[in-house]
Amino acid sequence: MKEIIAKGRGKTFLRSLIAAEKRVVDDQLYLIRRHGAWFRPKAHGYCGDLASAGVFTGAEARGYLAADGVGLVLARDTRDRMSSDLAELDRQAEKLRKILAEVAA
Secondary structure, three states, X not given: OOEEEOXXXXXXXXXXXXXXXXXXXXXXEEEEEEOOEEEOHHHOOXXXXXXXXXXXEHHHXXXXXXXOOXXXXXXXXXXXXXXXXXXXXXXXXXXXXXXXXXXXX
């Protein structure tokens, strides 16, 4: 997954931020990462799995680039990871179903 981030690399933070903002496309959908966690929908907290992550338009996502540690990932680039995360959640749900069945018996 390629991430759009505002990092110096010899530039001032402002110049780096401007360059990162230019790479964001308004009509694309993005997921937002900060320090390894994903933003939840409407940026209400963080989560560790893509299945619970929020999806933001380019215009919405661009507004978060200035925050420390934020990176944007195109939603379409996360398909394989989402499939893997969903499979893991299915495995966990199956375990819980078995426990519930045992408790109910």
